[in-house]
Amino acid sequence: MKKTVIIDYGLSNLLSVEHAFNHFGVDAIITNEPRKVYQAEALVLPGVGAFDDGMKGLKKLGLLEPLNAAVANGVPLLGICLGMQMLFEQSEEFGLHEGLGFIPGKVVRIPEYDTAGNLQKVPHISWNPLLPAENKIDFSDTVLEKVRPGQEAYFIHSYEAKPSFLQNRLADTIYGGRRICAVATNGNVIGTQFHPEKSGEVGLAIINSFIERYC
Amino acid sequence: MSKKIRLVARLDVKNENLVKGIQLEGLRKLGNPNDFAKQYYLDGIDEIIYIDIVASLYNRNNLSSIVQQTVKDVYIPVCVGGGIRNIEDVRAILSAGADKVAINTATIKNPKLITEVAETFGSQCMVLSIQAKKSRSQTGIWEAYYDNGRAHSGYDVVEWAKKGVELGAGEILLMSVDNEGLQHGMDIELINKVTKSVNVPVICGGGVGCSTDIANAANAGADAIACASVLHYKKSTIKQLKSELLKEGVEVRIQ
Numbered sequence: 001m002k003k004t005v006i007i008d009y010g011l012s013n014l015l016s017v018e019h020a021f022n023h024f025g026v027d028a029i030i031t032n033e034p035r036k037v038y039q040a041e042a043l044v045l046p047g048v049g050a051f052d053d054g055m056k057g058l059k060k061l062g063l064l065e066p067l068n069a070a071v072a073n074g075v076p077l078l079g080i081c082l083g084m085q086m087l088f089e090q091s092e093e094f095g096l097h098e099g100l101g102f103i104p105g106k107v108v109r110i111p112e113y114d115t116a117g118n119l120q121k122v123p124h125i126s127w128n129p130l131l132p133a134e135n136k137i138d139f140s141d142t143v144l145e146k147v148r149p150g151q152e153a154y155f156i157h158s159y160e161a162k163p164s165f166l167q168n169r170l171a172d173t174i175y176g177g178r179r180i181c182a183v184a185t186n187g188n189v190i191g192t193q194f195h196p197e198k199s200g201e202v203g204l205a206i207i208n209s210f211i212e213r214y215c
Numbered sequence: 216m217s218k219k220i221r222l223v224a225r226l227d228v229k230n231e232n233l234v235k236g237i238q239l240e241g242l243r244k245l246g247n248p249n250d251f252a253k254q255y256y257l258d259g260i261d262e263i264i265y266i267d268i269v270a271s272l273y274n275r276n277n278l279s280s281i282v283q284q285t286v287k288d289v290y291i292p293v294c295v296g297g298g299i300r301n302i303e304d305v306r307a308i309l310s311a312g313a314d315k316v317a318i319n320t321a322t323i324k325n326p327k328l329i330t331e332v333a334e335t336f337g338s339q340c341m342v343l344s345i346q347a348k349k350s351r352s353q354t355g356i357w358e359a360y361y362d363n364g365r366a367h368s369g370y371d372v373v374e375w376a377k378k379g380v381e382l383g384a385g386e387i388l389l390m391s392v393d394n395e396g397l398q399h400g401m402d403i404e405l406i407n408k409v410t411k412s413v414n415v416p417v418i419c420g421g422g423v424g425c426s427t428d429i430a431n432a433a434n435a436g437a438d439a440i441a442c443a444s445v446l447h448y449k450k451s452t453i454k455q456l457k458s459e460l461l462k463e464g465v466e467v468r469i470q
Contacts, residue, residue, distance in 0.1 A: 015312040016286050023288075048314075049337040082337075112414075121438065123339050123385050125416045126219060127261055127468040152468045154261075154292060156314075156339045158385075198292050198314065200256070201470065 002041035004028040004215050007067075007083075009057035012046040016197040017080065020207045026215055037066035042215045043075055046197075047082030051091040051107060051159070054082050055099065064100075071102050076188040076214035084184065084191030085161055093159050103186040105163035114176030124175050127152040130182055130194075130202075133169035142170055143190055143213060144183060146205035153182070153194035153202055161193065188214070219466035221261040221439035222429070222453060223418055224446055226251060227268045228278060228297075234268065235447050237396035239346075239364040242268075245447050249284050255446065256289040258453040259470045263293045264317065264388070264418075264441060266344075268363050270298025279311040286312030296344050296388070305332055309340070317388045319344035320361040323368045326382055333383030342418075343384035347372040347405055348392045357405055364392045372405070373412050380413045387413060388441070391421030398424030398444050401432045410436030425451065426459035433465045 006017055006028045014030055021028040021044075028044065029036060037043065045067075047054050058064055071077055079087045088099045091107035099107070114120040129150045132138055139147055155173065160180045163169050171183040173194075184191045190210070196203035226248045227234050233251055234242040245251070252263050263285065270276045276298040285293060295308045296317030305316050322329050322343060332341040346364050350356040357372035368375070376387055389409050391402035401422040410417045419432050420441030429440045445451050457467045 013309055013312060013314055015283070015310070016290065016314075019287055020290060048340060049335075119414055121414055121416050123415065125221075125339065125386060125438070127221065128219070156292070158338065195292075195314075197290060200259075200290055204290055 001026065002215050003039060004042040004044070005036055005040035006030045006044045006046065007037060007063065008032045009047075009054065009061055009063065012048050012082075014046060017044060017046045020197040020204060021211070023204060024208050024211050026211055032061050032063070034062045034066045037063055038069060040070060040075060043067070043070055043077040045077060045079040045083035045086065047080065047086065049082055051082065051085060051093040051099070052095070052097045054086050055097060058086075067100060071189060074188050076210075077102070077190070078210055079189070079191035080197070081157060081193065081195055084193050085159060087184065087189055087191045088161050088163075091159065102189045103163060103168050103184050103191065104165060105161060105168065105184070107159050107161050110158060110160050110180070111176065111178070115178060120176040123156060123158040124180070125156045126175070127154050128173040128175065130171045130173060133166065133172050134179070135166045136170070139171065142185070143206060143209045144171055146209050147202055151202045153196065153199040155194045157193060161191070218433060220429070220433045220437060221418075222456065222467060223262040223264055223439050223441045224252070224255040224260045225264045225266065225420055225441040225443045227266050227443065228281065229267070229269050231277070231281065233447065235396065235444055238392055239268075239395060248281055251447065252285050252289055255453060256291055259457060259468070260291065260453050261468055262291055262439065263289065265293065265295045266317065267297030273298065276304060276308060279308060282308065282311040282313050294342055296342070301328065302331055302335055305336060305340075309336065315340045315342050315386070317342040317344040319346060322379065323359065323361045323370065326378065329379055329382040329384050333385065338383050338385030341384050342386045342388050343376070343379035344388040344390070345372055345376060346390050346392050347402070355404065360392060373408050376409050376413050380415050384415065386415055387417045389417055389419050390441070394422030395420070396444055397422055398450065400424065400428045403431055403435045406432050406437050407435040410438070426456045426463065429456065430460060430463040430465050
């Protein structure tokens with residue numbers, strides 16, 4: 001079993017993420033220490049709240065360098081919700097802010113109107129289906145391999161990630177008639193916009209796959 | 216575009232017991248809240264709300280240990296309310312495993328708290344809890360109550376909901392005190408008015424007795440429905456409610 005580290009930068013409900021890994025026999029280390037992030041063999045970056053607060057939290061704790069080093073060395077990294085959004089280059093939440101830049105693309109506000117021109121609710125808070133991205137037919141041989149397309153996960157967010165390239169999009173969901181990126185990947189970096197640790201059996205299956213593939 | 220709703224189990228807690236009353240009065244003890252939460256999770260509920268219903272009277276929220284226990288094997292969102300007065304209370308309940316907090320009394324006494332919570336933890340974490348009672352003198356008007364339905368705020372529910380969203384609330388938990396616990400249907404006019412006045416999701420509660428009550432609320436604009444008595448007294452199950460809702464043309468999550 002590899003050394004799995006959940007990064008604590010003061011902005012998330014870590015307990016459920018920890019329990020979900022425990023559920024599959026992984027004793028993850030929760031830490032905010034750069035040294036432990038350098039030693040990690042698999043990383044989880046959870047998060048709720050605002051983008052800039054998240055990035056500032058990582059910076060203040062000296063976690064940017066170890067994260068960069070880990071990703072450069074091919075250490076698998078799972079970002080969840082805000083943790084997923086921070087994997088991108090830039091966000092426009094409360095002004096323009098630079099992200100970790102592990103996946104090309106940016107984070108933008110969910111449009112105020114749906115495709116029919118009606119006002120839609122933001123934040124998007126809903127269980128919604130996971131669908132293969134437009135260039136994919138299914139989830140086989142990915143971290144979503146145990147998910148049947150159409151199975152639902154729990155989303156709660158006001159901003160959405162827009163990967164620059166379709167190849168970095170693994171799964172989408174539909175909100176207000178539009179596709180929203182639900183899972184983005186780049187090499188060993190994976191981000192889920194939804195909360196797998198709050199998505200019942202479907203979410204647990206994804207964490208199980210992450211563990212089987214990487215931990 | 217067909218609408219999809221969340222079914223939420225609302226568990227009112229008093230001194231470590233799940234309780235349920237009618238119009239927030241005459242509480243009956245029903246058992247260990249964790250046992251109920253676990254069963255509802257296995258049956259396919261979409262979210263859990265715990266409310267410590269005596270907390271605001273005693274100025275404390277007693278739910279941390281219950282929440283800690285729940286999130287060990289319940290992998291869905293958990294919202295916690297009752298007696299949350301400040302940022303430190305929010306932090307404590309989130310670190311016990313809650314994903315969001317529902318606040319009523321403290322926001323009425325200090326509306327700025329809504330903004331503080333939203334700025335510190337994100338608006339998705341700040342659920343504004345509103346207890347609505349119909350005005351006796353004017354039709355189509357509801358007043359917001361607090362201290363578990365005991366105290367008048369003087370606030371008009373629709374205006375307060377709008378104000379709460381302006382201040383940063385990411386979701387509203389709207390409960391009809393008049394209909395609560397009766398299982399005779401929800402206050403559709405209230406749901407209609409509030410959901411049309413705000414642009415954030417509204418969890419509606421009070422009066423669910425069967426799937427038709429839920430379907431009516433969904434059609435009136437509810438984004439999520441809080442169920443209590445109908446589940447606690449086993450009048451129906453989550454599976455049964457969901458399969459009936461699908462037949463009535465309301466989209467729900469199926470496991």
